[in-house]
Amino acid sequence: MSHGIHFGKTRSLATALGSVTSALLLMFASAAGLGALLSATEYGFTILKYCGAAYLLYLGIKLLLTKASAQGLDLQHIRGKGSPKQMFKQAFMVGISNPKDLLFFAALFPQFIDVTAPQGPQLAILALTWAIVDFSFVMIYASMANVLAPALKSSNKLHWFDRTSGGVFITLAAILVTRE
Template identity: 90%
Template sequence: MTFDTWLLYFFAVLLIAIAPGTMAVLSMSHGIHYGKSRSLATALGSVTSALILMAASAAGLGALLSATEYGFTILKYCGAAYLIFLGIKLLLTKASAKGLDLQHIKGKGSPKQMFKQAFLVGISNPKDLLFFGALFPQFIDITAPQGPQLATLAITWAIVDFSFVMLYASMANVLAPTLKTSNKLHWFDRTSGGVFITLAAILVTREG
C-alpha cells in the first residue's frame, strides 16, 4: 500500500466519521449524562465492535481470494457498486422532522454498562460488516502481503473512530443542539452520500 493510497483511505474515513450516525448519538448522550472521562468506555466499545467486524470482513475477503483467481477483482467492483448504492441512498434521503434524540440512556453509567451499550450498537449493525467488506478491497494491493495492509486499514479506522467518539462525547453540549434540526442532519447525509460515490469512482478508475 502506497502512502497516497493510505492518505485517500484516511481522508475517506475522516469524512465518514464526521457524519453523525447511531454511535455519534450514543456518544453525545453519554457525554451529556456521564461526562467525558467515563465516555472512554464508550469509545473502547465502539472500537472493539468495529475491529471484530473488520476481522470478519477480512476473513471473508481471504476466503474469496483463495477460492477464485478473479475473486479480488470481483469483490473490488462489487464493493464499489455497494458504495455507490449507499451514496445514492443517502443523497435521496428526505429531511426528517425528528432530529437527534438523546433521551434513550438507561443505567447508572458505569464503564461496563457504557462499553456494553456502545459495543452492542456497533456489533448489531450487519450493514457495517458489508461496508468494511466493500471498503477494504478498494485499498489493498494484491501484489503485496495483505496482512500488514489490513492491519494498517484497521488501526487507522480504530484511531479515527476512537477520536470522533471522544470528540462527540466531549463536545456533546455544543454539538447536540446544532445537529438537533433535521436540515443539519440532512446536510450530513448528503455529504456522506457524495463521499461514497466520489470514493467509489476514484478507486475504480485508479490503476493497480
C-alpha cells in the first residue's frame, strides 16, 4: 500500500513482481525439502525467523523516522523517486525473509499433490496459481492505495500513514519473534 501511495500503481508492478518472485523461490525451496528441514530443526528456523524480524524492524523504524513535509504531498515529485529495482528488492526481501512461508508451502503442497502422478507439472500448476493470486492481491492493494493518494495530499496525513505502517511492521517483527 505504501508503494501504491508513494509511487502509483504502475510503478508498484515492481513491488508485486518482487513479492511473487520471493514466494516462488520459497515454494520451490519448500518443495525441495527446506520447509521440512526447517520444521525439523528449530535452530535453522529460529535464525531465519530473527533475520526476518530484524528486516521488518528496520523497515518499521525507517517509516517511523520519516519527516513530515511542509509542502504537502506532491505526487509527481514522489513518483519520480524509488526506482523499480529498489521497489522490487524491498518487496523481495520482505517476502524472502518470512520463514513461515516455507512452512506454509510445506503444509499446503502435500494436500494438492498426487504422489502417483508426475510431481513437476503439479508443482508448476500450484506455483503459477499462487503467483497469479499473489500478484493480483498486491496490485489490488497498490491500486486501492493509489486511489487514496490524492486524499493524503496533506503532508500530515501521509506522515501519519507512514508512521502507522512503521508501527505495523514493528508489531509484525515483535509477533514473529515472540511466536513459536
